[in-house]
Amino acid sequence: MREEVPFSQTHASARPWEAELPALMVRYQHGDPEAVDELVRKLSGMLMQFLGAFGLSRADAEDLFQECWIRIHNSRHTYRPPEPALPWIFAIARHTRLDGYRRRRRRENREVLVANPPDLAAPVNDAPQPDLTEFRRMLESLPESQQEVIFMLKVTGMSLEEVARATSSTVGAIKQKAHRAYEKLRLVLEGERK
Amino acid sequence: MRAPTQSGAGMPVTMSDECRQIDMELDGALSQNASARLTWKMSEKALSHLTRCERCRLLYHWLLDGVVPTQPTPALAEAVRTRMKQSLAPVTPQSSPRVLAAQFLLVFLLFSAPMVGIMGTAGLHEMNLTQLFGIVTVLVCGAALLSFSLAWQMSPGSLHRVPPRIAVIALAAGFLAATAVLFPWQEPRSFLERGWSCLKAGLLMAAASALLFWVLVRRGHTLASGMMGASLGAIAGLVGASVLQFTCNRQDAMHLLVWHGGVVIVSLILGVAISWGVNNLLRPRP
Numbered sequence: 185m186r187e188e189v190p191f192s193q194t195h196a197s198a199r200p201w202e203a204e205l206p207a208l209m210v211r212y213q214h215g216d217p218e219a220v221d222e223l224v225r226k227l228s229g230m231l232m233q234f235l236g237a238f239g240l241s242r243a244d245a246e247d248l249f250q251e252c253w254i255r256i257h258n259s260r261h262t263y264r265p266p267e268p269a270l271p272w273i274f275a276i277a278r279h280t281r282l283d284g285y286r287r288r289r290r291r292e293n294r295e296v297l298v299a300n301p302p303d304l305a306a307p308v309n310d311a312p313q314p315d316l317t318e319f320r321r322m323l324e325s326l327p328e329s330q331q332e333v334i335f336m337l338k339v340t341g342m343s344l345e346e347v348a349r350a351t352s353s354t355v356g357a358i359k360q361k362a363h364r365a366y367e368k369l370r371l372v373l374e375g376e377r378k
Numbered sequence: 379m380r381a382p383t384q385s386g387a388g389m390p391v392t393m394s395d396e397c398r399q400i401d402m403e404l405d406g407a408l409s410q411n412a413s414a415r416l417t418w419k420m421s422e423k424a425l426s427h428l429t430r431c432e433r434c435r436l437l438y439h440w441l442l443d444g445v446v447p448t449q450p451t452p453a454l455a456e457a458v459r460t461r462m463k464q465s466l467a468p469v470t471p472q473s474s475p476r477v478l479a480a481q482f483l484l485v486f487l488l489f490s491a492p493m494v495g496i497m498g499t500a501g502l503h504e505m506n507l508t509q510l511f512g513i514v515t516v517l518v519c520g521a522a523l524l525s526f527s528l529a530w531q532m533s534p535g536s537l538h539r540v541p542p543r544i545a546v547i548a549l550a551a552g553f554l555a556a557t558a559v560l561f562p563w564q565e566p567r568s569f570l571e572r573g574w575s576c577l578k579a580g581l582l583m584a585a586a587s588a589l590l591f592w593v594l595v596r597r598g599h600t601l602a603s604g605m606m607g608a609s610l611g612a613i614a615g616l617v618g619a620s621v622l623q624f625t626c627n628r629q630d631a632m633h634l635l636v637w638h639g640g641v642v643i644v645s646l647i648l649g650v651a652i653s654w655g656v657n658n659l660l661r662p663r664p
Contacts, residue, residue: 215468224459232450246454253458261469262534262598272535344405349535352542359405366401366437373436 202341205269213260224253230340231277235284244288252280270342271349278332278350325372330365333358396427400434472598475529475536481594482525486617489587493621497579500627509560509629516556517620520549524613528591531606532598542605546612546646553619553642557634564630573637576626580618580641588614588645603653611649615642 205226211219231252236245255276263272323331336347344362348355403424420428428435449455472478502510527545530538540548591610618641626638 213469213471215466217463217466220459220462220466224455224462228455228458229449246450249450249454250458250461253462257462257465259534262472262532264471264474264533267535269535275534345537349537352530352538354538354541362405363401366404370397370433370437374433 202268202270206266209260209263209269210265213263213265227273231273233339234274234277234335235281244284248280248284251284252277255280268346268349270340271346274336274340274342274350275352322369322372326365326368330361330368333361334365334369337362394431396423397431397434400424400427400431400438404438472533475526475533478529478532478594478598479522479525482528482591482613483521485587485590485594486521486525486613486620489583489590490617490620493583494624497621497625499624501622501624501629504627504629512556512560513623516549516552517616517623520552520616521613521620523548524609524616528595528606528609528613531609532595542609546608549612549616549642550639553639554635557631557639561629561631561634563632566630566632569633569636572628573633573640576622576628576633576637577640577644580615580622580638581644582618583621584611584614584618584641584645587617588649603657604650607649607651607653608646609649610653611646612642614649615645618642618645 208219208222208226212223228249232245232249235248235252236242240248256273259276263269323335326334332351333347336342336350337344342350344355344358347353348358351358399421403420428438450458473481505513523540523545527538527540527542530536531542588610591614595606595610619638622638622641623634626633628634
């Protein structure tokens with residue numbers, strides 16, 4: 185059995201910079217180039233991970249990553265300080281991912297034969313990252329809507345209300361999805377142990 | 379002690395009340411902001427349960443253990459930064475959802491009222507007080523609901539008190555119920571002929587008001603363009619249906635449901651189709 189680790193210790197460093205985001209967004213809206221550097225540095229890891237978390241090849245994830253930043257840039261006027269910035273960013277990222285998924289599906293339906301073999305399952309994370317690999321594998325056992333909710337709650341450390349904001353949903357609906365995911369994960373985790 | 383429940387996949391799961399308490403405490407922790415989480419601690423009872431329940435312990439660790447974020451390649455991050463800096467003009471933040479909703483409502487009223495003035499108030503004289511009060515309540519509530527829904531959709535990351543789909547469904551259900559209950563069901567006379575002219579007039583007004591609504595919507599970020607098109611189509615259709623309600627002298631349930639309600643439905647469908655067309659056929663693919 186693993187030693188109990190308090191939530192505060194595991195998640196205290198999840199996003200200590202979160203409080204700075206609204207001020208950073210204001211500087212970004214005012215046209216400060218340094219704010220762009222900081223935003224890209226602070227958020228890129230999380231966005232890349234979110235966009236590539238659902239079985240995408242690295243190339244597809246990178247395309248979505250670029251598209252997502254362009255969308256964020258083009259709609260930067262829709263952020264209203266001092267509202268929380270992460271739900272705003274993830275609302276845009278989520279729709280970038282959904283649009284990418286729809287495009288890919290249409291493309292796959294059209295293209296039966298391809299001249300070049302597709303970039304099959306090249307993982308987004310080439311470096312060995314056991315936690316993340318396990319996380320992905322566990323996520324895949326859940327329906328997509330639950331995957332998304334658990335990802336936002338766990339990886340980004342967003343609160344239920346923030347996830348509700350990012351997914352244009354209600355807190356009650358998010359709570360229900362999280363509970364269903366917990367039940368399913370309990371089963372998977374228990375099965376693995378056996 | 380253990381009550382069987384159903385998992386998402388339909389498999390039976392046994393969960394005790396203590397397991398549910400773990401879930402609630404996890405919810406509580408995840409509901410807090412980053413600074414509040416620094417001081418968060420699980421209750422003694424829940425911690426004691428973790429020592430006994432293997433499944434909850436595994437879930438607790440799985441959920442709360444850290445995950446290493448992935449970084450994009452430096453070249454990709456640099457490309458993104460360069461592209462963003464190329465068009466880094468200062469911008470003014472968009473108005474709050476409340477202000478946006480008020481603007482939608484204002485357009486709704488400023489378009490409907492003069493149209494009723496121009497086309498006459500024959501319908502108003504055909505309704506009794508109960509019918510007038512009932513249908514006006516539904517139309518105003520529908521307009522307010524759709525206005526807020528559009529405003530929330532224009533503001534990424536805003537808390538949707540009512541999901542957009544529910545707003546449209548609530549409007550349809552309210553209109554259906556109010557019309558069916560408040561207005562008489564009469565033998566239809568010149569049903570097609572009279573109804574067709576109402577539908578045409580309603581759709582013309584909807585199209586004109588949709589242009590005004592579009593002026594407001596275009597600045598906002600359209601996250602789900604299909605849903606935004608549906609909401610915009612529905613509120614434009616509601617303008618047409620509202621004007622018809624006061625100007626048309628056929629105030630029987632069948633006529634109202636099919637031809638006046640039809641204006642909202644056709645507008646909604648057109649809104650979805652146009653937004654789909656714009657999104658998929660006109661915009662360049664990245």
